Each structure stands twice: as structure tokens, then as C-alpha cells.
Amino acid sequence: MTCSEFKASVWAHALDALEPTERAELERHLAEPIAHEGCQDELERAMRTAQALSAVAPALSPPAEAWSKIEARIAGGPQTSGRQARRPAWLPWAVSFIAAAACALLFVKAWTYRSALLAQNAEISQLRGATAERDACRQELEAMRKSSQAQPAALALLELPTTQLVAISATPGSNSTSRGTALLNMEERRAVVLISLLSPAVGKDYELWVIRAGSAVPAGILKPGQDGRVVAEIDRSLLQSGRPDTFAVTVEPPGGSPAPTTAPFIAGSVKG
């Protein structure tokens, strides 16, 4: 992609109207260490213009109880709404036997699709986990089915051949037996983390972090089930800035922290 092509497409990007592959191409160009012809400035101009469009929507009085609900959520308190928040959704999702059966089916489909794509694009193969890794992940999801904690999002991601599997394990010196896998798909800007063997969080919380360029961004509280397993989908917005370097989990005071207060006890590095 040339700078001219970038500047032609950046307007649709600001409107979030590009297809995932187009968006990825745009971001790759912006990250290229070349002498850009005003690409960053044009991106910022486009973003400001898109933001301006919101002004045509009339401002509306929010519900009187809006702040109390927000306050409860930032404090880690329960939602008063009976509706399930779609994102971030850190409570483990119950999964039915049907979903578990779908896991096996999706895996077979993913494998078939993966094989076809391999023949077409060798580059994509680098993003795929090894067969054994996927098999282990599938088995992990099967195990989670038994504890009603598997998450459909994980199954859906596993189906995609471009999903990268990132092993999460104890950091040096932590002696933790916890382990897990992050399913990361940068084309879709989606990631799901599967952790097992977390002990119950009493008087503390496990907090997930997305780390990029040395900066840790909170990605949600992990609430393990009785069997110590948890599946958590990472907010897509946290992946908009590019591929994370690391996924990590720390122990934090109840409700979590805006920045880590302890060293990660498990972490997984994302291979570029």
C-alpha cells in the first residue's frame, strides 16, 4: 500500500467501514518505518471528522440511575440490570452440552478450512497454532464444558484458521501451577483467554492485563469457577492499537486496579 492509497482509504477507516483485511492492511502501512506522506495527520483528520458526525444525534437525558449502575460496575459490584452485559463479560458463561458438541464440530470445520487455506497462503500458517496445540485447547474446552464454563466466543475463535494460540504459564519465580491459553485473532480483533487451576479468589481478585510496549491495560477481572477454570473474552477495543506483546494475570485488591499492583504470576508472550 502506498501513502496515497492509505490516505484514500483512511476516511472509510475512520467510519469503521472497512473490511477486517483492509483495516489490517491500513494499520500495517501506518506501522511501516518509511517516510510517510502525512499519513498520521490524515488519519487524525479523518478521526476528528468522523467524531464530528456524532453531533447530529440529539443529546438525551440518561436515566437517573445511570451513574449508580456505572459506579457499581467499576467497583466490581453486581449489575442491577437483569440483562447480561455483552462486553466486557467476565462472569464465566454457562455452556450447554450442545455447545460442547459444537466445539468438536467447529474444530473439524476449522481444521478443514485451515488445510485449504494453507495451500493458498503460507504466510497465514505462521499465525496458526500447531495441531497439537489446537487439540489440547479443544480438550481444555471439553473439560470446561463439564464445569459449565466454556464460552461460545472461544469456540468461534478456535474455528478461525488465523487464530493464534498463545501459551500462558507461570512467570519466573511465581511457582504458580495455573496455566492457560489465549486465542488471539488480530484480523477479527478478538481474543479469548482460558485459564485453569486458579484458586478461589477470597479477599482479592485476579485481573487480566493486555501489555503493549511496556504499558499494561486492564482487561477485566477473572472470576474462576469452583474448579478453578475461567474463560474471558477480551474487549475488542483493547486490540485496536495493534497486536499485544503479552497477556498477564496479577492478584489485585477486590474490584481490580487501574494499573498492576503486583507482579504477574502467569503470562504469555505473543509471537509477532
Added chain:
Amino acid sequence: MNPRSAPAHSAADRRLLDRVIGGDAEALRAITDRCSARAFGIAQQILRARPDAEEILQETFLEVWKRAREFDPARGSVEGWVVTIARSRSIDRLRARGAAARTRESDPSSSMSQAAPPPLEAAERREARERVGAALKALPVEQREVLQLAYFEGLSQSEIAARLAQPLGTVKTRVRLGMEKLAGLLAEPEVLR
């Protein structure tokens, strides 16, 4: 928004955001007070369902709480950033509903009470709304149409092409020309007066 017309309270918003980064919930409340009417308005405009818009409002400020350090002043104001988050989450929810549910229904916002912000803010919002509305009206109708489909209905260029039965290249050209012209018009507010 055109930086030259950015509200005077942008600097105050950024100071509040700095406090949010430090974990100050009261600062988040102040930002919520300032920005929730526009965030709720855009969510309602896109989703056309008050319960959904209320959930999006919560998710928006939860995201502000978590991602405050990611705010980039080069890309607009704090309020613009908040509204962008609300819009993105609303579009995500709209997409999750499926294409069939995207068809626009009657505008329920007409039966909802309008926010009653302080007079200065009300004036600023009215000015911004009129200015952007005038700029949109100044665009050729086919360019305005694609921008509205992309921004308020969350359609990709491919989806717009399918919706309008137009070649994808035509839609891409309309999006680019429309946005470039809109940016130019918003940078020269006096032209619209």
C-alpha cells in the same frame, strides 16, 4: 470536531481524565455528568431501543474507566472520544442483532425528553449540531447517504454497496469524497453561516 471550535472545557475534561487514570471515581462521575447525554443520544440514535442504549451507556463509561490512558488528544476531545466509544459499542450491538434488525424504525427519540444541560453547553451543542447538519446537507445526496449508512448504521462499504445496489468502487469513492468535503466544510465554519 473541528479543533478550532473545540469547547473551552476540553482542557478541564483532560484533567479529569488524568484523575481517572489514577483511579479517581469522582472524576469519572464528572466526565459521566458532562458526556453522558451525548453518549446516550448517539446510542439511542443507532440502536433505537432505550434498554440497549442504557446498557451501552454503562459499558461506555466502564470502558472510559479502563482505557483512560489510551485517550489520544490528537484525535479529538475527551467528549468526542467518549461518544466514539459509545458509537462503536452501539454498532457492535447492532451488528450482533443481525442485518434484519438494522432496518430503521420510527424515531423513538422524539418521544424522549431532551437533555437539559447548562446553557453554555446547550448552546455549544446546538451550534455543533447545526454546523455539522449544515455541512452534511451541503454534500451531494449520494455522498451524504453513504456516510449516514456507515456512521449511524455501522455498515461496511461492502454492505453499503449491497444495500444500495451500487458497485463497491462507487461507494468507496462516495465515502472518500464525502468525508473529505465534510472535513473541509467543518474546518471553515464561516462558509456555512
